[in-house]
Structures are given as structure tokens and as C-alpha cells.
Amino acid sequence: MFSQHERRQLDEIEEWFEQSDPELARMLREGKYQAATRRLVACTGFAVGALLLLTGALSLSFVLIFFGVATVAGTLGWQLVSAAHNGWPGP
Numbered sequence: 001m002f003s004q005h006e007r008r009q010l011d012e013i014e015e016w017f018e019q020s021d022p023e024l025a026r027m028l029r030e031g032k033y034q035a036a037t038r039r040l041v042a043c044t045g046f047a048v049g050a051l052l053l054l055t056g057a058l059s060l061s062f063v064l065i066f067f068g069v070a071t072v073a074g075t076l077g078w079q080l081v082s083a084a085h086n087g088w089p090g091p
Contacts, residue, residue, distance in 0.1 A: 038082060045075030 002010065017025040049071030056064025 038079070042075055042079050045078075046072060049073075049075060
């Protein structure tokens with residue numbers, strides 16, 4: 001993908017970041033914004049599930065109720081598995 005010269009330059013830039021601003025280098029390496037993205041996806045999943053559940057309850061559609069519950073449960077399960085896998089606190 002990168003030539004040997006480009007790889008060496010990237011390594012030098014990484015080393016410069018480590019020396020000049022270790023906190024920024026750590027934040028870039030660990031990806032602090034992954035948690036925010038995970039929360040956004042989870043909130044969207046809960047909102048869609050709740051909307052399906054509410055629509056199903058108002059229209060007495062058991063199919064919509066089922067998919068609403070499944071969406072909320074799936075989102076919660078994904079959150080818990082993702083948090084446990086990454087060592088992050090759960091929801």
C-alpha cells in the first residue's frame with residue numbers, strides 16, 4: 001500500500017506526535033470517538049424500535065409490536081456485547 005519511504009515518513013510523524021503531544025497521540029490511537037458513535041447508533045436503534053412498538057400498539061399490529069421489541073432487544077444486546085468486548089462501560 002505505502003512505499004518504504006512513505007512508511008518511514010509516517011513512522012517519523014507518529015514518533016513526533018508521541019513526543020510533542022502524548023495525550024493527542026493516545027486519543028488518536030485509541031479512537032475516543034468510537035464510544036460516541038456507538039451511543040448514536042444505539043439511540044437510533046432504540047428510537048426506531050420504540051416507534052415500531054408504539055405504531056404497532058396503536059394499530060394493534062402484532063407484527064409491528066414484534067419487530068419493535070426485537071429491534072430494542074437487539075440494540076440492547078449489541079450494546080452489551082460491544083461494551084464487554086471493548087472493555088467499555090455498558091449502557
